[in-house]
Amino acid sequence: xxxxxxxxxxxxxxxxxxxxxxxxxxxxxxxxxxxxxxxxxxxxxxxxxxxxxxxxxxxxxxxxxxxxxxxxxxxxxxxxxxxxxxxxxxxxxxxxxxxxxxxxxxxxxxxxxxxxxxxxxxxxxxxxxxxxxxxxxxxxxxxxxxxxxxxxxxxxxxxxxxxxxxxxxxxxxxxxxxxxxxxxxxxxxxxxxxxxxxxxxxxxxxxxxxxxxxxxxxxxxxxxxxxxxxxxxxxxxxxxxxxxxxxxxxxxxxxxxxxxxxxxxxxxxxxxxxxxxxxxxxxxxxxxxxxxxxxxxxxxxxxxxxxxxxxxxxxxxxxxxxxxxxxxxxxxxxxxxxxxxxxxxxxxxxxxxxxxxxxxxxxxxxxxxxxxxxxxxxxxxxxxxxxxxxxxxxxxxxxxxxxxxxxxxxxxxxxxxxxxxxxxxxxxxxxxxxxxxxxxxxxxxxxxxxxxxxxxxxxxxxxxxxxxxxxxxxxxxxxxxxxxxxxxxxxxxxxxxxxxxxxxxxxxxxxxxxxxxxxxxx
Ligand SMILES: *Cc1c(COP(=O)(O)O)cnc(C)c1O
Numbered sequence: 001x002x003x004x005x006x007x008x009x010x011x012x013x014x015x016x017x018x019x020x021x022x023x024x025x026x027x028x029x030x031x032x033x034x035x036x037x038x039x040x041x042x043x044x045x046x047x048x049x050x051x052x053x054x055x056x057x058x059x060x061x062x063x064x065x066x067x068x069x070x071x072x073x074x075x076x077x078x079x080x081x082x083x084x085x086x087x088x089x090x091x092x093x094x095x096x097x098x099x100x101x102x103x104x105x106x107x108x109x110x111x112x113x114x115x116x117x118x119x120x121x122x123x124x125x126x127x128x129x130x131x132x133x134x135x136x137x138x139x140x141x142x143x144x145x146x147x148x149x150x151x152x153x154x155x156x157x158x159x160x161x162x163x164x165x166x167x168x169x170x171x172x173x174x175x176x177x178x179x180x181x182x183x184x185x186x187x188x189x190x191x192x193x194x195x196x197x198x199x200x201x202x203x204x205x206x207x208x209x210x211x212x213x214x215x216x217x218x219x220x221x222x223x224x225x226x227x228x229x230x231x232x233x234x235x236x237x238x239x240x241x242x243x244x245x246x247x248x249x250x251x252x253x254x255x256x257x258x259x260x261x262x263x264x265x266x267x268x269x270x271x272x273x274x275x276x277x278x279x280x281x282x283x284x285x286x287x288x289x290x291x292x293x294x295x296x297x298x299x300x301x302x303x304x305x306x307x308x309x310x311x312x313x314x315x316x317x318x319x320x321x322x323x324x325x326x327x328x329x330x331x332x333x334x335x336x337x338x339x340x341x342x343x344x345x346x347x348x349x350x351x352x353x354x355x356x357x358x359x360x361x362x363x364x365x366x367x368x369x370x371x372x373x374x375x376x377x378x379x380x381x382x383x384x385x386x387x388x389x390x391x392x393x394x395x396x397x398x399x400x401x402x403x404x405x406x407x408x409x410x411x412x413x414x415x416x417x418x419x420x421x422x423x424x425x426x427x428x429x430x431x432x433x434x435x436x437x438x439x440x441x442x443x444x445x446x447x448x449x450x451x452x453x454x455x456x457x458x459x460x461x462x463x464x465x466x467x468x469x470x471x472x473x474x475x476x477x478x479x480x481x482x483x484x485x486x487x488x489x490x491x492x493x494x495x496x497x498x499x500x501x502x503x504x505x506x507x508x509x510x511x512x513x514x515x516x517x518x519x520x521x522x
Pocket of ligand 1: 321322
């Protein structure tokens, strides 16, 4: 919009003396306006209408010199009606409004001062095209996620904390790492947290530390991020995929029960989208068998299962602090939480070259430690996690309330035991309209995502598993239907409501026209 002003009337001062009358319009106001053109309407036939268009840039002042006229001014969201009478008031009209002039009195003489010369490209002569243009002007884009928004909240504190590490050290390990491990363990309600380089290696090292390798099977869902499966392979074990629940996208416990056998070494319930899995049911299924339950809590920082934190619900849990996660570092970072100090000690050993004392390597380890620069950032951010999660819950509540019962749209189910933290807000739309839905949101400036467009077994890198199309029908169906709506702590309520409005318009009003493009049926 070239002007954020609204159409308005300004008085015409009439200064009369013995020589005649001087009419003056002062206070046209706002941004500097240079006038390039003057035109007028006269001799209008009864019933005549003028206007019927909008200008993108042109600003105008309407003055009735004789008689009267009615003027309707509209945008996609506002409308005004004016009755302009000679020598009374002038109408100042910013750019970006549709105008209709009608009911001219027979003697009407209407003058218009215009800010620019004639330019056909400046005109919008079609109402629908105007509405589209106007909406696009009014709404700034709603990003799926814009991490730079966090910098105005915590940026300075993060930078100060990092700069302290850089100037004072140590640059590997040290007090920032220890402080974060203690704070995050306390937050999750476990005895130990071991900082790791990233979430993938947190999963891998937890498996390795529990001796889940060669010859053992690890059960995990087909609908998850690739890291869950890669960790199993890195540990040397065999991933055994199972299907997921349609309404939540979470691992299906009945399928887990059927996949367990004597080779099963571990099960990785993924608290996908920030929604906890049914961990009591899982314990029941596992019973007394010596099977490691390793939570993949990479999307579930702070989520509650029956009042208990994710990260404290199995033998161990892997977290990622990848920057986009609910608790994100300023680069790669991760950790394992556990109530088993011996397991924690072995994970720490494996992640530090298998060494406790310098140059004495007890095990074939690797290098995957939480970096103190990342720990410093996480120490600043952890105290905000509860508030940020609460904000996500508020946004999710708006979606869950306002997007209910829309044709063609399914909302994520929330199990009664769960307080999810909505790392992702996944809705489902029919596969054959998903592309239209995504395009419609994009054309309204709304960012979206898909978690995940390809299930694990259909990834090219896993073609050797020999699991083709049809192996996990629900995961496959979800991959064609899921759309993640914008939901971050830094989104405003107005942004979430705007997403609601656009989704509702799509579901209630938009139909595919025969020629293909979307049309609004109002
Ligand atoms: C992000 C993520 C991971 C991997 O974490 P990185 O830190 O990126 O290695 C693992 N599992 C799930 C479900 C994730 O979302």
